[in-house]
Amino acid sequence: MSFDVPGNWHATVIFKNYLFFEKNDKPAFEIKWQPVQGRFSPSAILKQLSKGDKNLSYTPWELPNVYTMHLDPYQPSGFKWSKNKHHHGILLYHATSRLVIILRFHCCQDSELPTLIHLLQTLTNHTHNDLIPWAIFDIQASLPSGAMLENHEFYPGKYSIVFSLDRQRLVLLRFKPAAELLRSKTLIDFGAHLAGPAQSVRVATSHIAKWSYRSSGWQKLRAFLARKPRYTDLHLSRHIDTNIILGVLIEGNKPLAPEKTQYIIDNYRPYAFNNVD
């Protein structure tokens, strides 16, 4: 799922099929997407929402034309959950992928209508594509559609976003500020603790470091008994202009296809902020 939001909206809750944005420390927007089992029924979904939130009652709301004209591939239906006319939501049914997208706008003033319309205009469902674009804070990646978000951690100086892909573990890493983290060490020294048993692979440039591990013979048995991965690939790259270090760690029992690995590495990069409103 991709869409444009204003720069002062911040994603504060991130799950694999749900995002929550705040503006000035107050709820601004929520989006959730889920597959539809059987026939699509807006009233059944509203019932389900009301059941989940016992304090609120979700009722149908007639969508203004200004919204519906931008929702072409979707079957839209509006809803509200409060007497406040600024609280409203939209259910979007995408028949091809049998997916429902639930949008909830919290307290959006009339002056923000262009923002909402722009969000709807740019809303794109990528779930039926082979490649899914991912972007969070200052990083972006393009991953095969089979990559499922497992968990994420945002600690001081270190982000790690974990996916499962073809029964492998794929971790996107991001470290900042690179200049400070690499003040007294090389990229190879820095990455050594992340690489585990993997050996450093010689590369031509000092801004890139690679590690690789392939277990063989008795090592495979030992890895199996210890429930440890039988292979590990780690790729780190330093981006001087954005002062960050990006890392791709792939580990599992079978190596990922080399072209798939290379595609992930090539398309994991700092986010181009000039794309943002």
Next chain:
Amino acid sequence: MLTNHNKTPQPLSRKEALKCIPLQNPGAKAEKKQEGLLLTYPVEIKPFFHTLIKRITGKDTSKIRRKLQLDQMGSSVWQLIDGQRSVRDIATNFQRQHQLDNRESEISVTSFLKELGKRGLVAMKQEG
């Protein structure tokens, strides 16, 4: 008037949480290492297990300590916890020290403090 003392506390809003003041566990000791600070802290064991371990091993569990190796960035957040600064102040200081984005600093500092809280290394003092 009757009051229900067992009532579960209401979760804090983000604004209220940022106003809280983190306090270091007084039993925690920090030692400077090349990678960053090495924290050694006492582990709290439930009385049942305390008695059980004492009976079996004869050891006093109150002396059990754990270690946590912080990296460079984690160490600088730990050093900013002085019992005076709020979570927001720490995030702002951390952001200035390392020239990070406001939002990034706030998110990473709060999740780090949450993790330290789970390990019993920090407690939160609510203002007012």
